[in-house]
Amino acid sequence: MRIPAAIRASRRSPLLQVVKSAAATIAAWLLAGWVVPGQLPVFAAIAALLVVQPSVNQSLSKALERSIGVIVGVIIAVSLGLLLGSPSWIVLLAIVVAMLIAWAFRATPGTGNQVAISAMLVLALGSTPDYALARIAETLIGVVIGIVVNALIVPPVLTGPARRDLGLLGAELAASLDRLAAALPEPQRPQRLQELMLEVRLLRPMKDAAEASIAAGEESLTLNPRRSAHREELREMRALLERLSPIVTQTIGMTRAYFDHYDDSIGLEPAVTAIAEQLRRAGHDVRLAVQIADVAPEPDTLTSAIPALTAPLVIPPAASGHWILIGSLMEDLRRIRGELVDEE
Structure with a gap:
């Protein structure tokens, strides 16, 4: 049975990219666990994993998207928790409110999804202001580590594919x-x-x-x-x-x-x-x-x-x-x- 094209890329990512993502995730987990003890530093690990991108510029864009999404999502979750308490249906309400706010501000799909996911996780795991601030700090730690790792450990320069494709074009022309x-x-x-x-x-x-x-x-x-x-x-x-x-x-x-x-x-x-x-x-x-x-x-x-x-x-x-x-x-x-x- 062939793996559908929707879940399989035409070519593998560089092994170095995988190593950098793993290193950033581990470092973010350890550092966030030491700085913000008491909870598993899931937010930091996710942030670091997402921020390590094929280029430093893309890492910065993903870092902004992740940080803004988490901060807005946490604010929505804490506000609804303080206003309405902690009934189970408040999680669904937070998701809808987060998506509407993201739509109203014309946020990118990635940012909008991040707002909704962060609001849902905060309400599901703990909606107190202290918990929310700790999760924001975690996320920022993961974001910073992801950028630093991608920028300092052999930052990718994609000149090879450009040289190859331009050479093939010239030869065929x-x-x-x-x-x-x-x-x-x-x-x-x-x-x-x-x-x-x-x-x-x-x-x-x-x-x-x-x-x-x-x-x-x-x-x-x-x-x-x-x-x-x-x-x-x-x-x-x-x-x-x-x-x-x-x-x-x-x-x-x-x-x-x-x-x-x-x-x-x-x-x-x-x-x-x-x-x-x-x-x-x-x-x-x-x-x-x-x-x-x-x-x-x-x-x-x-x-x-x-x-x-x-x-x-x-x-x-x-x-x-x-x-x-x-x-x-x-x-x-x-x-x-x-x-x-x-x-x-």
């Missing part, structure tokens, strides 16, 4: 340019034309994946003590993605134009051979840009360090039946060249 260059001068079967379109459409999700990975890497540097050593690396990755993104759009557009306007006589146009050669050169320069940025997926496969694109291509007018396709390819090629040679 260069391969798409090469495939189109190989297809232009030769007659193509309908099945091969369909394959060209399917392959080039992979560029969009790959670009989105690279964008998400770089954004995650940038987010991981926020409030991270190790950020100075990696900030420039991610800045260069972002700049390379901004150069490659328009080329992705142009490559998909060129392949689509070829697919839509194809006929067997296209390869006879003198301009097509020249365009195909420029596409191969563009593929070379894409690989070179990725290699220079140190994100090439196969560093052992070296590309010539000399850019292949030189002067803009000048071609004679195309035959009347193909001038739309030739013109479209030329305009997209001009834009690709502009990105690769840094022209406005």
